[in-house]
Amino acid sequence: MSNLIEPKILKGFRDFLPEQEIPRKVLMEKLEEVFRLYGFVPIDTPVLEYSEILLRKSNGETEKQVYRFQDNGGRDIALRFDLTVPFARFVAEHKEELAMPFKRYHMAKVWRGEKPQAGRYREFIQCDFDTVGTDSAAADFEILSVMKDSLNALGVSGVTIHLSHRGIFNRFLEKLGIREKSEDILRTVDKLGKTGEEEVLRLLSEITGKPNALEIMEYIKGKDSFEETLTLMEEKSGGESPDSVRLKEIYSMLKNSGIEDSFILDPSITRGLDYYTGIVYETFLNDLPGIGSVCSGGRYDNLTGLYMKERLPGVGSSIGLDRLIAGLEELKLIKKTGSFTKAAIFCQDTNLMCEYQKIAAELRKNGISTEVFPEEKKMGQQYTWAEKKGIPFGILLSGNSLSLKNLKTRDTKEGCSLEEVIKALKEQD
Amino acid sequence: MSNLIEPKILKGFRDFLPEQEIPRKVLMEKLEEVFRLYGFVPIDTPVLEYSEILLRKSNGETEKQVYRFQDNGGRDIALRFDLTVPFARFVAEHKEELAMPFKRYHMAKVWRGEKPQAGRYREFIQCDFDTVGTDSAAADFEILSVMKDSLNALGVSGVTIHLSHRGIFNRFLEKLGIREKSEDILRTVDKLGKTGEEEVLRLLSEITGKPNALEIMEYIKGKDSFEETLTLMEEKSGGESPDSVRLKEIYSMLKNSGIEDSFILDPSITRGLDYYTGIVYETFLNDLPGIGSVCSGGRYDNLTGLYMKERLPGVGSSIGLDRLIAGLEELKLIKKTGSFTKAAIFCQDTNLMCEYQKIAAELRKNGISTEVFPEEKKMGQQYTWAEKKGIPFGILLSGNSLSLKNLKTRDTKEGCSLEEVIKALKEQD
Numbered sequence: 001m002s003n004l005i006e007p008k009i010l011k012g013f014r015d016f017l018p019e020q021e022i023p024r025k026v027l028m029e030k031l032e033e034v035f036r037l038y039g040f041v042p043i044d045t046p047v048l049e050y051s052e053i054l055l056r057k058s059n060g061e062t063e064k065q066v067y068r069f070q071d072n073g074g075r076d077i078a079l080r081f082d083l084t085v086p087f088a089r090f091v092a093e094h095k096e097e098l099a100m101p102f103k104r105y106h107m108a109k110v111w112r113g114e115k116p117q118a119g120r121y122r123e124f125i126q127c128d129f130d131t132v133g134t135d136s137a138a139a140d141f142e143i144l145s146v147m148k149d150s151l152n153a154l155g156v157s158g159v160t161i162h163l164s165h166r167g168i169f170n171r172f173l174e175k176l177g178i179r180e181k182s183e184d185i186l187r188t189v190d191k192l193g194k195t196g197e198e199e200v201l202r203l204l205s206e207i208t209g210k211p212n213a214l215e216i217m218e219y220i221k222g223k224d225s226f227e228e229t230l231t232l233m234e235e236k237s238g239g240e241s242p243d244s245v246r247l248k249e250i251y252s253m254l255k256n257s258g259i260e261d262s263f264i265l266d267p268s269i270t271r272g273l274d275y276y277t278g279i280v281y282e283t284f285l286n287d288l289p290g291i292g293s294v295c296s297g298g299r300y301d302n303l304t305g306l307y308m309k310e311r312l313p314g315v316g317s318s319i320g321l322d323r324l325i326a327g328l329e330e331l332k333l334i335k336k337t338g339s340f341t342k343a344a345i346f347c348q349d350t351n352l353m354c355e356y357q358k359i360a361a362e363l364r365k366n367g368i369s370t371e372v373f374p375e376e377k378k379m380g381q382q383y384t385w386a387e388k389k390g391i392p393f394g395i396l397l398s399g400n401s402l403s404l405k406n407l408k409t410r411d412t413k414e415g416c417s418l419e420e421v422i423k424a425l426k427e428q429d
Numbered sequence: 430m431s432n433l434i435e436p437k438i439l440k441g442f443r444d445f446l447p448e449q450e451i452p453r454k455v456l457m458e459k460l461e462e463v464f465r466l467y468g469f470v471p472i473d474t475p476v477l478e479y480s481e482i483l484l485r486k487s488n489g490e491t492e493k494q495v496y497r498f499q500d501n502g503g504r505d506i507a508l509r510f511d512l513t514v515p516f517a518r519f520v521a522e523h524k525e526e527l528a529m530p531f532k533r534y535h536m537a538k539v540w541r542g543e544k545p546q547a548g549r550y551r552e553f554i555q556c557d558f559d560t561v562g563t564d565s566a567a568a569d570f571e572i573l574s575v576m577k578d579s580l581n582a583l584g585v586s587g588v589t590i591h592l593s594h595r596g597i598f599n600r601f602l603e604k605l606g607i608r609e610k611s612e613d614i615l616r617t618v619d620k621l622g623k624t625g626e627e628e629v630l631r632l633l634s635e636i637t638g639k640p641n642a643l644e645i646m647e648y649i650k651g652k653d654s655f656e657e658t659l660t661l662m663e664e665k666s667g668g669e670s671p672d673s674v675r676l677k678e679i680y681s682m683l684k685n686s687g688i689e690d691s692f693i694l695d696p697s698i699t700r701g702l703d704y705y706t707g708i709v710y711e712t713f714l715n716d717l718p719g720i721g722s723v724c725s726g727g728r729y730d731n732l733t734g735l736y737m738k739e740r741l742p743g744v745g746s747s748i749g750l751d752r753l754i755a756g757l758e759e760l761k762l763i764k765k766t767g768s769f770t771k772a773a774i775f776c777q778d779t780n781l782m783c784e785y786q787k788i789a790a791e792l793r794k795n796g797i798s799t800e801v802f803p804e805e806k807k808m809g810q811q812y813t814w815a816e817k818k819g820i821p822f823g824i825l826l827s828g829n830s831l832s833l834k835n836l837k838t839r840d841t842k843e844g845c846s847l848e849e850v851i852k853a854l855k856e857q858d
Contacts, residue, residue: 005485007521007736009475010506015519016473017526018533025471037793039770039800042454044445046438046552047476047538048496056434067477069498072542077439090444092436097446099767099817101803104447109476113501123475131803138782138803145786149793249782256783257790307436338528341468353567353678354685357574361686364466364578371468374530374560374567388528 012114012122019338024125024325027334028107030153031127031319035105038146040129043104045086051076053089056306065112079111083128083318091132092307100133107321119326130316132303137249140279140299143315144250147283147295148259150319155333158286162266163250165233166276166298167243169267172219172236178208189220190272193292220268226251229265243278250279277301278315285327294324339389340369343425344407346386346396350376355397359418366422383407393425441543441551448767453554453754456763457536459582460556460748464534467575469558472533474515480505482518485735494541508540512557513745520561521736529562536750548755559745561732566678569708569728572744573679576712576724577688579748584762587715591695592679594662595705595727596672598696601648601665607637618649619701622721649697655680658694672707679708706730707744714756723753768818769798772854773836775811775825776802784826788847795851812836822854 009015016024032042051068055078068078080086083106091098107127114120129146131139144161151159169186173179188203195203197217204213219236222229230251234244247265254260271280278299285294297317304312328334343363345356356372363370371391373382386394386407394405398414404421405412413424438444445453461471480497484507497507509515512535520527536556543549558575560568573590580588598615602608617632626646633642648665651658659680663673676694683689700709707728714723726746733741757763772792774785785801792799800820802811815823815836823834827843833850834841842853 004737005481005735007482007518007733008479009518009522010477010479010500010504013475013477014473015475015523016471017523018470018472021471021473024473036769037796037798039768039798041447041768042445042450043447044450044453046442046444048439048442048540048552050437050439052434053436064501067498067500069496071439071496072493075439089436089438093438094444094446099814101814103800111477123477134803136803138776138786138801141786142801142803145790253783253786257786304436306434308433339468339470340465347567354682357567357570357682357686361574367466369466369468371532372567372571374563374565374571385528385530 010122012116012120014121014123017338019336022337022340023334024321027154027325027328028125028127028321031107031150032105034146034150034153035129037149038103038142040103040105040131040146043087043090043106044108045080045083045090045106047079047109048077049080049086049089051078054078054080054085062112065114067111067113081112082110083108083126084316087128087130088303089307091312092304095304095308095310095312098133101131101139102133103129103131105129119322121322125321127319127321128316129318130314132312132314132316135278135299135301135313137246137253139315140246141250141253143297143317144254144263144281145257145259147281147317148262151283151295154324154328156285156328156331159262159283160286161263161281161283161295162269163247163263163279163281164265164267164269165243165247165279166270167278168233168237168241168247169219169270171238171241171243172233175236175238176208176212176215178212181207185216186270187272189216189268189270192220192268222265222267226260226263226265229267233265233267246278271296271298275300281317285331287331288327291323291327291330293320294327295319337390339391341371341389341391342368342428343370343393343395343421344382344386344389344391345370345372346379346382346394347373347376348379348396352397359395359397359402362418363422363425366426368422368425392428395421439551441545441549443550443552446767448765451766451769452763453750456583456750456754456757457554457556460536460579461534463575463579463582464558466578467532467571469532469534469575472516472519472535473537474509474512474519474535476508476538477506478509478515478518480507483507483509483514494543496540496542510541511539512537512555512747516557516559517732518736520741521733524733524737524739524741527562530560530568531562532558532560534558548751550751554750556748556750557745558747559743561741561743561745564707564728564730564742566675566682568744569675570679570682572726572746573683573692573710574686574688576710576746577691580712580724583753583757585714585757585760588691588712589715589718590692590710590712590724591698592676592692592708592710593694593696593698594672594676594708595699596707597662597666597670597676598648598699600667600670600672601662604665604667605637605641605644607641610636614645615699616701618645618697618699621649621697651694651696655689655692655694658696662694662696675707700725700727704729710746714760716760717756720752720756720759722749723756724748766819768820770800770818770820771797771857772799772822772824772850773811773815773818773820774799774801775808775815775823776805777808777825779805781826788824788826788831791847792851792854795855797851797854821857824850 066078184207276298280298282293283295299315301313302311360370360372394407396403402416403414495507613636705727709727711722712724728744730742731740789799789801825832831845832843
């Protein structure tokens with residue numbers, strides 16, 4: 001049998017067994033429910049696109065990571081490496097068909113040929129939601145509110161969303177006369193969480209000189225309260241501006257909705273990317289800040305610049321699904337289960353299979369997920385199967401009555417009617 | 430601006446706008462609900478696999494259609510072209526971790542570089558469900574029952590599932606002494622629906638000679654009832670066999686569950702593929718038989734032969750999602766909608782945005798999908814936006830009371846409290 005192929009997957013890729021895929025799906029379904037309550041709608045785009053579309057704006061680092069090849073027709077194509085570029089292409093291509101403001105969510109796989117390492121995969125799901133076609137405080141607030149509600153829906157109560165504004169930061173750099181170095185500065189400030197103050201100060205000094213670096217450090221450290229920090233930001237950036245007014249409007253909506261305690265105005269948040277122009281934010285689990293931001297994003301003023309003349313502003317956010325799931329697992333907020341089945345009907349006599357199937361059909365009609373063990377195997381084997389799948393209840397048919405067995409406690413109720421079994425199972429959460 | 434890139438997708442690929450993606454998602458969610466009720470669990474596998482894994486068993490035709498390339502590490506990889514081969518690899522790789530019998534569903538994209546034509550795409554979603562690790566009549570019946578329930582869940586009442594058995598057909602060919610030509614014969618019989626009896630007879634005569642061809646025609650035409658056809662099949666294949674007993678067992682379970690009227694024993698069903706060894710089936714919409722089978726599959730006795738010595742039997746089915754959706758659209762069974770939103774809160778005064786957001790939050794708490802128009806634009810523009818999205822209700826805030834407007838009929842209830850609005854919206858399905 002040297003002819004057998006070893007069944008193996010590519011490095012950096014993953015199979016999801018039911019005990020991983022069910023929690024992931026359940027989590028995504030909860031997120032979708034929140035998105036839909038806010039009126040976000042799903043779209044889908046092809047996994048493969050012209051390389052020209054995907055890579056035009058990317059830097060060399062991205063390009064090296066992309067799965068790119070020629071198709072049989074000689075076209076230069078690639079697998080998408082994020083959902084933002086395809087969304088920009090989508091909006092430009094279909095702008096006449098979309099009702100603006102347009103709010104979409106997209107949860108789908110993307111691919112990057114990164115060096116595989118702990119928590120980094122070459123195939124992973126991104127979860128993006130954006131509102132485009134409006135530059136309004138209401139849309140900014142709404143994205144923040146969706147973020148908070150999404151994490152609540154997953155059972156996470158303690159989250160802190162760190163918020164800042166790229167426009168104010170740019171005004172501040174302008175005032176210092178170092179606006180042209182903003183990209184390097186942003187990239188450096190973005191490292192604060194990882195490398196610490198001292199190192200950031202050292203790096204900033206190299207870029208801007210020590211006095212400017214000290215100014216920047218003071219700016220990004222902020223103050224104790226939202227209001228005080230906002231005042232500091234205004235002072236350092238030349239006074240009140242449309243950008244700082246925007247932050248005030250957002251803050252008043254947060255207060256009005258009673259969720260302001262979950263938000264911190266944190267001027268050190270910059271989101272390295274050049275792309276953002278308005279508010280920017282990152283989200284941390286209070287009990288696990290160390291894993292980094294689980295949901296980040298910001299406002300941009302020109303999503304579709306590569307494809308059309310008209311500027312299209314928007315605001316969006318992206319949930320880091322793998323990181324979030326890892327965090328929720330550590331916090332024991334994910335119910336580990338490899339099955340949806342609530343009741344297993346055991347098979348003690350194949351001649352009764354029609355009866356077993358009838359009982360199963362009745363349970364399913366009542367919304368109870370039910371499986372029939374399909375063969376007359378030893379009961380020990382059937383119990384092992386149910387246990388391995390984590391099925392909570394077992395049903396045995398004896399004569400005209402049923403026994404309902406709690407497979408964890410082994411408690412058994414004998415002599416039940418079908419109605420009694422259905423009632424008992426429905427009463428279990 | 431000659432620098433702009435034309436936003437366009439690859440030929441044979443599709444964007445899904447909300448009005449296409451929402452119905453597709455809703456449909457998939459309904460299918461998943463049925464799968465879960467039966468205890469089928471989701472898994473996921475990588476989109477990219479070693480070409481060796483994907484292509485070993487394929488014929489030249491498949492190979493030509495596959496998106497295959499070298500990754501940056503020089504590995505020969507490809508995009509999956511179906512979900513069956515990855516499932517076989519998955520089961521072989523993880524067999525120790527899976528509780529057998531193992532029932533999985535997988536709805537995911539696959540890619541084939543086919544010549545694009547009406548209804549044929551290079552990227553499409555397959556929807557497979559299989560039970561492996563058991564060769565039992567109960568598992569066969571269950572798959573058929575899931576198929577029937579799935580289509581019912583989508584609102585399709587009239588479906589006919591055409592059923593046959595490859596094992597009996599093989600016995601029949603054996604008896605005629607033409608078993609070694611079975612592949613060509615199967616392929617020809619499979620064309621019956623498309624080319625008609627006369628052409629099939631002509632082709633069969635070429636393969637087996639006229640007398641055998643006439644025998645085959647008699648066999649595949651069957652009789653009026655399930656029982657009579659089964660008797661014919663037994664007679665022509667040398668009498669009762671484990672295969673014909675299996676069909677009887679399945680039929681008695683179908684009768685027992687009261688769904689036998691949706692099933693026809695149709696010996697012309699062969700499912701061209703070599704792969705199947707037991708029952709085979711195709712499903713037709715009674716009101717649209719012409720679109721072909723929307724759900725097909727069968728039993729196989731060795732899923733994982735390429736990867737391991739142990740034989741693993743199974744039975745499975747695949748829903749042709751694109752074809753099914755096209756059919757349901759034609760039958761007006763798909764609710765066309767580009768939005769989940771039930772209520773739009775119009776913005777007449779930006780200063781009241783906090784109030785609007787508060788109302789929206791209350792509606793959402795009550796499970797009502799709600800959007801706030803984020804800017805103070807002309808009412809006409811806001812109505813157009815709501816209409817384009819198909820939002821059924823509009824809410825206006827005037828003083829301390831609300832107006833609830835049915836955006837279709839233009840009926841307006843004025844002077845409502847928030848509670849009244851919530852009650853009224855909840856009463857609408």
